[in-house]
Each structure stands twice: as structure tokens, then as C-alpha cells.
Amino acid sequence: MSAQRATVMILAVYVGLIVTSSLQALLPWRMSTPEVALLVVLYLGLGGRGTAPTHIAVALVLGYLADLFAGSPKGLQALTLGVGMVLARAASSRLDVATPWHTMVIALVATAAHGLLLVAISSSLYQGDATSALGLVPTTAVATALVAPFAFALLRRLDRRLQPDPRALRMS
Amino acid sequence: MTLTRRARELVIVATLLAVPVLFLRANLAATEHLNVVDRAILRVSAPLQSGLTGLARGVGNVWTRYIALVHLREDNARLVDENARLRAELVTAQNGAVRTADLEKLLGLRGSLQFDTLSARVIAVETSAFFRVVRVRLDRGEADVKPGMAVLASAGVVGRVQRVFGPYCDVLLAADPKSSIDVVVGRTGGRGVLKGIAGSDRYRTRIEYLERKDEAAEGDLVVTSGLGGNFPRDLPVGKIIKVDKRGFGLYQNAEVQPVVDFGKVRDVLVVVPRESQPIGPLPEPPAGQGAGGDRR
Known part of the structure; x- marks a missing residue:
């Protein structure tokens, strides 16, 4: 994965976190917020492009940002997203994310697993x-x-803009 | 991929994953510590959040006015529109009145407190459902505010400052499981510790370590005890909605509905205790509105 792609993904999560928290402040009702950082981890991990160390490094940065914005202990979401990236990469050759339904089901299961891991690790809190x-x-x-x-x-x-050749993308 | 390369990658991945584990061990208990990088990122982000919130509010206003002014071709349409516009204005005026009343209450609360307060505006709300933190913009800088300081809305307690960066700070809501506030049941004087309960449907709290002999009942008002040094005495926290005396032991649990609707808080006060003036009781409230007036 190129440094440019990594930077764009990190910036995407940064913007996503800002938008999520700002919109939540405007809504008159309370709603659960989507796990923006986890979605990018899933996208990168299931896409399979790039080496494992770079993917994990990006996941750690995304987790750091998520921790910072959520006020959670530093390292918590960095760890859970790092583990999530490892699992997403391992599953990338077995999972098909061709349709929106596939994406939704995978995101549903992955977020539930991520939430359980998050609660398990931070149970002392x-x-x-x-x-x-x-x-x-x-x-x-x-x-x-x-x-x-x-x-x-x-x-x-965003990926197409960074790499115009569609054959380079496994998830088209 | 050769075996050596694969092994090398595994070692790097394991090393990388060890980094957050070490960070987590160091930071699990103290989430308020911010280093230079954290501060820099948050200081850049907070104005963006504030700007985005302001922009969205502005767009919302423009949209409301546009809807009220289109379809002006015929008299009937004009009258319908005028009616709609007047209704919209009425709603806006009512919202303005509610907000003004809220601010007046805040001002009244500020005047009644025996210590300094800073006003602040909510600019962002929790980004993770698992950690209940709101971000507020202060009207003064980090020199005046420190972690642990109490944050109040016109209705009562919101939470306490978790961390400060520049003119912004994060507030840990009273409904967060990490939050604990020393409280008393207004009617009986029974003491306990108010803790947040995680839940997706609503903000919930409960009193722990409330002695079983204290006859707490549904509807009882819960106020701050003033012990612990952060919260002034007799500030409304919530109302008991359920008392649980199941099992044996010295204590009972009581579920408390917070008086503050955390989802709708827009303006708050941060309590800044003076060195020479410890936090003390509030002046006697008017009859019928006493936070803890009927204490036994």
C-alpha cells in the first residue's frame, strides 16, 4: 500500500469521525454511531492490497484517532482494530464483498465482534x-x-482516483 | 511468499500489535492524559467540529426559510405560504424562548453558585457508543479549566471535565460507566455513589452503596452530596425510577433517570472552584423547588 493511499484512508477516517460527532450534536434524538474506523479497516483488510505490516500500521493509526475522538483509553481501539485488520486480511480470500448486501452482512458481523472485543478488553472500566x-x-x-x-x-x-486502473482493485 | 519473508512479516505484525497493548496497560486507568501530538490533533479537530456544527445549523435555517417562501404565484398559495411561514416563525420563536429560558436558568444558576463558572457550548457528541463523552468549547482557555471539574446544565449535573486542550475540553457524562458522583437522596438523606450504566436505548444511571435501611422510593430526587470536592452540594442529578432490594447485604441499588437530557444539552457551565473558597452548599432554594429541602 502506498503512503499516499494510507494517508488518504487516515484522512477519510479523520473526516468521518468529525462529521459523525458533529452531526450527532445536532440531532434531537440519541442514536448509535457507525464505527467509521472499523469500516476502513474492513475495506483495506478485505481488499487485500498491500503487505500485512503496512495494513496493521494503518489500523493502529486509525485506532489511535478513534481512541482520541471517543475519549477511550489510548491503545484500546488501536488494539481492537489491529486485531480486526489481521482477521479481515485472513478472511479476504474467503469472503465475497461484491454486492451491498454482502458488505452489510460482513460489516454487521465484524462490528458485533469488534464491539464484543472492545467490551471484553475494557470490562474493568x-x-x-x-x-x-x-x-x-x-x-x-x-x-x-x-x-x-x-x-x-x-x-x-477514492481508490480509483489514486489508482485509475480498475484491474488493480480486487473489489470492483 | 517465502517462509523467511512470511516469518519476518509475522514478527513485525506481532511487534506492531504489542504497541497498543503496552499503551493500553499504561492508559487504562487514566484517560485524561494528553501528549503534545494528542493536543495538536484535538486542537485542530475541535474548530472543525465547531464549524461543521455551525454550518449544519445555518443550512438548516436556510432550508426552513426556503420552504416557507416558495409557491408565491397565487393569492391562495401566498396565504398558505404566509401561514406556513408564520407557523415556522412561531416554532422558531418558541425554540428561541425555550433556549432563552434555558440560558436564563443557567444565568440564575451561575448567580446562585458560590464559586466561579465558565460558560461553554457543546460542539460535538460521543463518537463511540461505548464511551460517553461530549466535546464543549469554553469561553476561556485551558489555564482556567482542569480535569475533574464539574459541568452543569440548567437542569442539573451533566458530568465532569475529562481532558482539556486549548479552548476545548471533553466532558465525561454522568451516564458513562466510568463516571462516579457522590450523591444523596433528597428526601431521606441516604448517601450513595451514582454511576452510569451503558445502554443503547437511553442514558441511565444508578446509585450504588445506598444503605438498605434508607427508604428510597420511586420519584425521590437525587442531588449531589458536595463530598469529593468536585461537585457543589444540592445540585439535582436525577429522579429514582426503580429501587432494587433483591438479595441480601447492606446495600440496595436504585436506578436513576438523569434530570438532564444529555442528548439535548447545548449550553453548559463549568464549575471552577477557588483555592480560597471550597465548594459549599447552595443558597436555600424557593419553597417547592428545593433540591434537598425535605432532607430528614
Whole structure:
């Protein structure tokens, strides 16, 4: 993966986090926010382009940003997204993400797994009440799954601009 | 890919994954620490969030006015439009009145407090459902605000400052599981610790370590105890909606509905205790509005 592509993906997550938090501030009702950083990790990991170390490094930076914006302990989402990237890369040859439905199902399952991992690692923060935090997992997974096809389409667009040859993209 | 290269990649991946583990071990307990890079990123991001929020509000206003002014060809349409515009204006005026009333209450609260406060405006709300933090823009800089300081809305307690960067800070909501606030039940005087409960449907809190002998009941007002040094006494926190005395032991649990609707908070006050003036009780509230007036 080129440095340019990595930078664009990191900037995309940065903008996504800003937009998500700002729009949430305007809405009169409370809603679960999609896991923007996880979507980019899934996109990169399932796409399979680039080496594992570069992908993990990008996932760690995305996790760092997610931690910073969410106010979570530093390293928490960096670790979960790093693990997510490893798993996404491992599954990339077995999963088909050709249609929006595929994308939604994969995002749903991945976000649920990510949420469970997040709660498990940070269970000490929930002071013995981690089970109630688990209630957040389904709604966050659904919110992320609904946004996933649009996010993937946007990221593919960005990728095409960076690399005009469509044969270079495995997920067309 | 050769075996050597694969092994080398595995070692690099394992090393990279070890980095966040080490960071996490160091930062799990203290999330308020920010280094130079963190500060720089947050200081750049906060104005963008503020600008985007302002822009979206502006676009919303323009859209409302546009809708109210189109279709002016015929008298009937004009009258319908005028009616719609007047209705929209009425809604805007009502919203303005609500906001003015809210600000007046904040001003009243500010005047009644025995210590300094800073006004602040909410510019961003939680980016992760698992961590309940809102970002506010202060009217003064980081020299005046420190982590741990109490944050109030006109209705009551919002939370406490988690971390500060420039003229912005993150506020840990009282509904976050990491939050704990020393409180008393207004009617009985029973003390406990208010903690947040994670949940997707609404913001929830509960009182822990509330002695079983304290006859807390649904509808009881919960206020701050003033102990712990951050929150002034007698600030409304919430109302008890459920008391759980199941099982044995010294304590009972009570679920509390916060008085502040965290999703709708727009303006807040940050309590800045003076060195020479420790946080003390509020002046006696008017009859019928007492936060803890009927305490036993």
C-alpha cells in the first residue's frame, strides 16, 4: 500500500469521525454511531492490497484517532482494530464483498465482534457492569452495517482516483 | 511468499500489535492524559467540529426559510405560504424562548453558585457508543479549566471535565460507566455513589452503596452530596425510577433517570472552584423547588 493511499484512508477516517460527532450534536434524538474506523479497516483488510505490516500500521493509526475522538483509553481501539485488520486480511480470500448486501452482512458481523472485543478488553472500566455495555453492540452493528455500502463505495471512489486502473482493485 | 519473508512479516505484525497493548496497560486507568501530538490533533479537530456544527445549523435555517417562501404565484398559495411561514416563525420563536429560558436558568444558576463558572457550548457528541463523552468549547482557555471539574446544565449535573486542550475540553457524562458522583437522596438523606450504566436505548444511571435501611422510593430526587470536592452540594442529578432490594447485604441499588437530557444539552457551565473558597452548599432554594429541602 502506498503512503499516499494510507494517508488518504487516515484522512477519510479523520473526516468521518468529525462529521459523525458533529452531526450527532445536532440531532434531537440519541442514536448509535457507525464505527467509521472499523469500516476502513474492513475495506483495506478485505481488499487485500498491500503487505500485512503496512495494513496493521494503518489500523493502529486509525485506532489511535478513534481512541482520541471517543475519549477511550489510548491503545484500546488501536488494539481492537489491529486485531480486526489481521482477521479481515485472513478472511479476504474467503469472503465475497461484491454486492451491498454482502458488505452489510460482513460489516454487521465484524462490528458485533469488534464491539464484543472492545467490551471484553475494557470490562474493568465498566465496573462490573459490562453486561449492560453489551446492549450497545447490536445497535452499533446495525448502524455500521447500514452505512457500510456507502462507505465502501466512497472508499472505492477514492481508490480509483489514486489508482485509475480498475484491474488493480480486487473489489470492483 | 517465502517462509523467511512470511516469518519476518509475522514478527513485525506481532511487534506492531504489542504497541497498543503496552499503551493500553499504561492508559487504562487514566484517560485524561494528553501528549503534545494528542493536543495538536484535538486542537485542530475541535474548530472543525465547531464549524461543521455551525454550518449544519445555518443550512438548516436556510432550508426552513426556503420552504416557507416558495409557491408565491397565487393569492391562495401566498396565504398558505404566509401561514406556513408564520407557523415556522412561531416554532422558531418558541425554540428561541425555550433556549432563552434555558440560558436564563443557567444565568440564575451561575448567580446562585458560590464559586466561579465558565460558560461553554457543546460542539460535538460521543463518537463511540461505548464511551460517553461530549466535546464543549469554553469561553476561556485551558489555564482556567482542569480535569475533574464539574459541568452543569440548567437542569442539573451533566458530568465532569475529562481532558482539556486549548479552548476545548471533553466532558465525561454522568451516564458513562466510568463516571462516579457522590450523591444523596433528597428526601431521606441516604448517601450513595451514582454511576452510569451503558445502554443503547437511553442514558441511565444508578446509585450504588445506598444503605438498605434508607427508604428510597420511586420519584425521590437525587442531588449531589458536595463530598469529593468536585461537585457543589444540592445540585439535582436525577429522579429514582426503580429501587432494587433483591438479595441480601447492606446495600440496595436504585436506578436513576438523569434530570438532564444529555442528548439535548447545548449550553453548559463549568464549575471552577477557588483555592480560597471550597465548594459549599447552595443558597436555600424557593419553597417547592428545593433540591434537598425535605432532607430528614
